[in-house]
Amino acid sequence: MSTLTVPFFSTVEDDLQQLEEKLLQSVPVSHSTLGDRLRLLIQAGGKRLRPTLTFHAGRIYDADPERILSVAAGIEMLHTATLIHDDLVDNALERRGVTTLNAAFPMGLVVLSGDMMFAEAARLVAEADHVAVIRSFARALSEICHGEILQAQSKHTLTSLEDYYTRIYGKTGSLFRTAAEIGAMLGTDDPDQIDAMSEYGRLLGLAFQIVDDTLDFTSDAQHLGKPIGHDLREGILSLPALLYHADTPSLHGAFRQVVAGKATEDQIAETIEAIKRSGAVERALEIARDYARQARRALAVVPDHPGRQALIELTRFAVARDR
Amino acid sequence: MSTLTVPFFSTVEDDLQQLEEKLLQSVPVSHSTLGDRLRLLIQAGGKRLRPTLTFHAGRIYDADPERILSVAAGIEMLHTATLIHDDLVDNALERRGVTTLNAAFPMGLVVLSGDMMFAEAARLVAEADHVAVIRSFARALSEICHGEILQAQSKHTLTSLEDYYTRIYGKTGSLFRTAAEIGAMLGTDDPDQIDAMSEYGRLLGLAFQIVDDTLDFTSDAQHLGKPIGHDLREGILSLPALLYHADTPSLHGAFRQVVAGKATEDQIAETIEAIKRSGAVERALEIARDYARQARRALAVVPDHPGRQALIELTRFAVARDR
Numbered sequence: 124m125s126t127l128t129v130p131f132f133s134t135v136e137d138d139l140q141q142l143e144e145k146l147l148q149s150v151p152v153s154h155s156t157l158g159d160r161l162r163l164l165i166q167a168g169g170k171r172l173r174p175t176l177t178f179h180a181g182r183i184y185d186a187d188p189e190r191i192l193s194v195a196a197g198i199e200m201l202h203t204a205t206l207i208h209d210d211l212v213d214n215a216l217e218r219r220g221v222t223t224l225n226a227a228f229p230m231g232l233v234v235l236s237g238d239m240m241f242a243e244a245a246r247l248v249a250e251a252d253h254v255a256v257i258r259s260f261a262r263a264l265s266e267i268c269h270g271e272i273l274q275a276q277s278k279h280t281l282t283s284l285e286d287y288y289t290r291i292y293g294k295t296g297s298l299f300r301t302a303a304e305i306g307a308m309l310g311t312d313d314p315d316q317i318d319a320m321s322e323y324g325r326l327l328g329l330a331f332q333i334v335d336d337t338l339d340f341t342s343d344a345q346h347l348g349k350p351i352g353h354d355l356r357e358g359i360l361s362l363p364a365l366l367y368h369a370d371t372p373s374l375h376g377a378f379r380q381v382v383a384g385k386a387t388e389d390q391i392a393e394t395i396e397a398i399k400r401s402g403a404v405e406r407a408l409e410i411a412r413d414y415a416r417q418a419r420r421a422l423a424v425v426p427d428h429p430g431r432q433a434l435i436e437l438t439r440f441a442v443a444r445d446r
Numbered sequence: 447m448s449t450l451t452v453p454f455f456s457t458v459e460d461d462l463q464q465l466e467e468k469l470l471q472s473v474p475v476s477h478s479t480l481g482d483r484l485r486l487l488i489q490a491g492g493k494r495l496r497p498t499l500t501f502h503a504g505r506i507y508d509a510d511p512e513r514i515l516s517v518a519a520g521i522e523m524l525h526t527a528t529l530i531h532d533d534l535v536d537n538a539l540e541r542r543g544v545t546t547l548n549a550a551f552p553m554g555l556v557v558l559s560g561d562m563m564f565a566e567a568a569r570l571v572a573e574a575d576h577v578a579v580i581r582s583f584a585r586a587l588s589e590i591c592h593g594e595i596l597q598a599q600s601k602h603t604l605t606s607l608e609d610y611y612t613r614i615y616g617k618t619g620s621l622f623r624t625a626a627e628i629g630a631m632l633g634t635d636d637p638d639q640i641d642a643m644s645e646y647g648r649l650l651g652l653a654f655q656i657v658d659d660t661l662d663f664t665s666d667a668q669h670l671g672k673p674i675g676h677d678l679r680e681g682i683l684s685l686p687a688l689l690y691h692a693d694t695p696s697l698h699g700a701f702r703q704v705v706a707g708k709a710t711e712d713q714i715a716e717t718i719e720a721i722k723r724s725g726a727v728e729r730a731l732e733i734a735r736d737y738a739r740q741a742r743r744a745l746a747v748v749p750d751h752p753g754r755q756a757l758i759e760l761t762r763f764a765v766a767r768d769r
Contacts, residue, residue: 205561208558211554231534232598234534235531235591235598238587238591242587249577252577257580258572261569262569265565265568267565268562268565271558271561272480
């Protein structure tokens with residue numbers, strides 16, 4: 124991964140290496156073909172942002188490395204489990220350049236695989252022997268599910284901005300929050316410090332997800348690992364579309380078809396162009412940058428430490444990335 | 447529920463009433479139609495055997511009632527979550543006389559509902575603030591998923607008896623074990639006592655599941671809440687079928703078609719009759735009675751207490767019931 128050269132990853136490079144090993148060991152293997160596929164899925168990886176937050180937060184408060192590793196692995200395992208079920212729910216056929224489980228296995232086995240990964244995640248987090256950490260984890264799982272259900276409900280609907288923020292908190296903010304918070308919890312009991320890391324994670328997650336949503340308009344299929352306009356095609360209206368709509372409440376033809384889920388590919392392309400031309404993507408990015416600034420401010424009370432510096436860098440990466 | 451007149455339920459009747467309230471309060475309500483349906487599903491209930499184990503075990507060791515209630519609710523919530531996903535995986539349209547979620551909602555929403563119930567279960571169990579309890583719970587979730595995957599894999603296969611026992615441990619033994627074990631854990635640190643309750647739960651669960659599997663041959667649709675021969679129709683070969691096969695290794699025509707999943711209703715009925723005539727159902731019940739005896743023996747080290755007496759009665763109920 125080229126991203127490993129970025130300082131906030133490189134300073135936890137050994138941790139991330141141990142994480143890979145722990146994740147691969149933790150894949151349940153009762154079904155060998157499925158086990159192979161789950162390991163591939165884990166190896167395809169992604170950026171490991173959530174465990175990176177846990178590692179840095181844990182280091183800042185001098186938490187026990189073994190326990191940090193367990194909960195970091197639990198967080199990433201939970202994330203993987205939710206992706207397995209998401210891809211099934213969305214009928215997605217590819218993720219991170221790898222065929223999804225639901226493209227290769229019957230629905231039942233995919234449901235159960237996700238469940239098994241949830242179980243494994245719970246087991247990993249329980250290894251840390253810290254009840255508050257486990258509670259934070261359970262809350263995240265609940266919030267993620269609520270977010271997913273909200274997203275399923277709001278398809279083809281011009282929801283309020285408030286609904287949008289609730290949705291992306293569930294989708295990304297919640298687990299970022301937990302990832303940062305539980306790293307701190309393992310090393311300190313100070314509620315101010317734990318709250319600061321919790322807020323940092325939440326705000327970073329929101330910034331990250333908003334940028335993700337803009338990339339669906341501005342990136343290209345090769346960078347993104349999926350075709351652009353994916354959300355619009357699925358009837359998911361994210362921040363740029365909602366900001367655009369707020370300015371032009373009378374829906375023009377193509378956008379109306381997109382919202383209704385009846386758009387042709389030409390109408391989707393036309394809508395993407397209209398939204399980009401309106402400046403809504405840039406305004407969404409400005410909101411993301413503001414969340415990133417707020418995330419940095421949340422770190423004001425956190426002790427000076429290379430980990431803190433890395434977390435600050437992460438807020439800049441979150442809003443500057445192109446994938 | 448008529449079963450409430452049975453002593454092992456009546457002595458925890460107040461607990462079970464509080465359980466109902468706690469379960470209904472815990473149903474996530476972000477989607478109102480779905481929330482109503484989930485509450486119906488919980489109200490349809492079933493026997494509440496698992497929380498009954500937790501209540502009795504908790505009482506024996508004088509555990510805090512609030513914490514017992516939380517984990518009992520967590521156990522039943524986990525059980526409900528697994529049933530939601532099971533019904534989806536098996537495409538079952540009715541359970542306990544109530545339409546299943548998957549008969550009423552799109553697949554995606556059913557997957558997410560089950561996940562949400564898992565999350566709620568984890569939250570409830572975490573309320574008890576006891577790490578060993580949470581670990582036991584995570585292990586059960588993992589074992590249940592493994593059992594389900596094993597069952598999915600072994601459809602249309604004459605598996606070994608060993609595989610059968612692994613499967614039913616995952617399906618029922620594991621959560622019975624955890625239900626009894628965590629009740630004890632909340633009130634004692636004595637490993638001998640915890641092990642005894644753990645063994646009791648496991649053995650009772652095995653007895654219970656074997657009887658369940660025989661009822662699929664001997665009950666009727668009205669008592670069972672589903673047509674008899676359900677397992678055979680699904681290609682699931684349970685203990686009576688496996689014992690029958692062990693005696694008559696050359697498969698006769700109808701049974702061969704059943705195993706292959708190509709049987710007509712007449713061939714299923716013919717196979718059920720052949721298995722019943724062979725005495726395999728009675729032999730399966732004898733094995734269940736033996737597990738029930740072993741479960742009683744496991745209680746030998748447990749202190750004399752009305753709860754212990756109730757657990758002994760439960761072993762008799764498990765093998766004498768007709769539904």
